[in-house]
Amino acid sequence: MSQSFLKILGENTKTVPLTEFMTLGKDTQCQVFLESENVADRHARIEKKDQSYLIRDLRTNNGTFVNDARVMEAFLQDGDIIRIGDRELIFLEKLEETAEFPLKSRNEVWNQELKNLGNVAKTEFPVLILGPSGTGKDVLAQALHENSTRKNGPFVGVNCSALSETLIESELFGHVKGSFTGAISDRKGAFEAARGGTLFLDEIGDLTYSLQAKLLRALENNEIRPVGADRNIKTDVRIIAATHQNMAEKIREGLFRSDLYFRLNVVSVTPPALILRMEDFEELLYGFAKKMRVRFSFGAIARLKKHPWPGNIRELKNLVTRASALYPREHITEEHIEKLIDRTLIQHVDDRVSNDIPVIKEIEKQMIIKRLTANKGNQRRTAQDLGMPKSTLHDRLKYYDIDVTAFKV
Numbered sequence: 084m085s086q087s088f089l090k091i092l093g094e095n096t097k098t099v100p101l102t103e104f105m106t107l108g109k110d111t112q113c114q115v116f117l118e119s120e121n122v123a124d125r126h127a128r129i130e131k132k133d134q135s136y137l138i139r140d141l142r143t144n145n146g147t148f149v150n151d152a153r154v155m156e157a158f159l160q161d162g163d164i165i166r167i168g169d170r171e172l173i174f175l176e177k178l179e180e181t182a183e184f185p186l187k188s189r190n191e192v193w194n195q196e197l198k199n200l201g202n203v204a205k206t207e208f209p210v211l212i213l214g215p216s217g218t219g220k221d222v223l224a225q226a227l228h229e230n231s232t233r234k235n236g237p238f239v240g241v242n243c244s245a246l247s248e249t250l251i252e253s254e255l256f257g258h259v260k261g262s263f264t265g266a267i268s269d270r271k272g273a274f275e276a277a278r279g280g281t282l283f284l285d286e287i288g289d290l291t292y293s294l295q296a297k298l299l300r301a302l303e304n305n306e307i308r309p310v311g312a313d314r315n316i317k318t319d320v321r322i323i324a325a326t327h328q329n330m331a332e333k334i335r336e337g338l339f340r341s342d343l344y345f346r347l348n349v350v351s352v353t354p355p356a357l358i359l360r361m362e363d364f365e366e367l368l369y370g371f372a373k374k375m376r377v378r379f380s381f382g383a384i385a386r387l388k389k390h391p392w393p394g395n396i397r398e399l400k401n402l403v404t405r406a407s408a409l410y411p412r413e414h415i416t417e418e419h420i421e422k423l424i425d426r427t428l429i430q431h432v433d434d435r436v437s438n439d440i441p442v443i444k445e446i447e448k449q450m451i452i453k454r455l456t457a458n459k460g461n462q463r464r465t466a467q468d469l470g471m472p473k474s475t476l477h478d479r480l481k482y483y484d485i486d487v488t489a490f491k492v
């Protein structure tokens with residue numbers, strides 16, 4: 084029998100290989116340490132019997148559950164869900180093969196998330212892509228589609244902020260002739276157009292409240308009703324949604340329905356701001372420069388690296404496009420850069436970008452917390468992983484009020 088594993092679900096899901104004999108509980112001596120109030124010190128035991136694994140409850144009050152049935156002992160089968168107190172674990176006979184994902188990063192944290200997306204892509208789960216403008220949410224949505232089992236079906240994108248309420252409703256669900264002024268013939272909506280494929284709902288945070296209710300109904304029942312129609316149509320789409328808005332804030336302000344948010348947010352991913360993944364900067368720059376046939380001097384690149392990139396990858400791409408248009412066949416130097424940098428974004432900090440700043444901070448905070456957790460509070464390794472000097476990490480910890488001792492085990 085090949086190596087079996089236990090996947091411990093939770094905020095920091097981890098997978099541990101099973102040995103001949105393991106105890107599970109909240110005593111730190113347990114091989115599988117489960118920190119939770121409803122878990123007994125020594126709660127259950129898993130032992131290898133012949134070629135199988137047997138789980139035994141250690142006479143606890145709360146009990147041990149396998150696939151929702153309380154058990155005193157049970158042989159485990161691949162995919163069984165074990166519940167102990169409020170912790171859930173999955174028994175895996177072998178690890179799933181990791182599906183490749185075409186997007187990669189030199190930033191270790193982001194690269195790990197991209198790797199996980201290879202597996203996410205293969206599922207039917209909705210994905211919510213959050214984060215600042217220009218970070219590649221659209222690119223990510225397309226990559227998810229192209230690596231899904233629906234890749235031979237259509238990828239249909241709808242920008243939920245671009246049109247009036249009536250037009251968006253018709254854009255999403257379609258309409259029948261005469262249902263509103265201008266509806267001169269029947270029209271299929273995006274749900275229909277994306278049948279068998281992926282529907283990408285961009286700027287979902289801008290969807291009006293009444294359309295949020297209609298979208299929720301469509302997702303819950305897998306059916307839609309075109310505007311003016313008297314019958315529903317079954318749908319067959321995978322949903323990917325994206326927004327640069329701070330959704331927690333929108334929900335708090337009563338502008339976004341939490342029930343729709345939870346439907347969309349089965350898996351969420353936040354591409355980091357460019358400034359937080361500068362390890363990728365040169366590769367991105369060279370990629371754009373090659374396509375647009377411009378060359379940058381070392382001095383120019385050094386100058387570009389000092390720029391804060393509030394418009395993220397889009398801003399970088401635009402700068403290279405501007406360079407190729409303004410200085411064709413020239414070698415771009417530091418002097419050119421001063422003229423090429425888009426100061427409107429830095430000086431006036433337009434509304435979208437200023438709205439993004441809390442999001443950027445939240446992403447940075449979450450990245451720091453993730454690395455501190457993985458490194459058990461080790462600041463040197465955390466700073467190294469995040470590609471920042473230790474002194475910067477200290478400043479950030481103070482700024483975000485993160486207590487490092489909480490991560491030490």
Ligand SMILES: Nc1ncnc2c1ncn2[C@@H]1O[C@H](COP(=O)(O)OP(=O)(O)OP(=O)(O)O)[C@@H](O)[C@H]1O
Pocket residue numbers: 186215216217218219220221222223285326327367370396397400
């Ligand atoms: N990894 C990448 N490699 C190359 N180009 C990229 C990458 N990610 C994004 N881009 C380019 O950057 C630009 C912005 O990307 P995209 O439109 O996906 O961002 P976005 O986060 O969806 O922006 P918005 O929130 O404004 O819709 C696009 O021109 C895209 O082609």
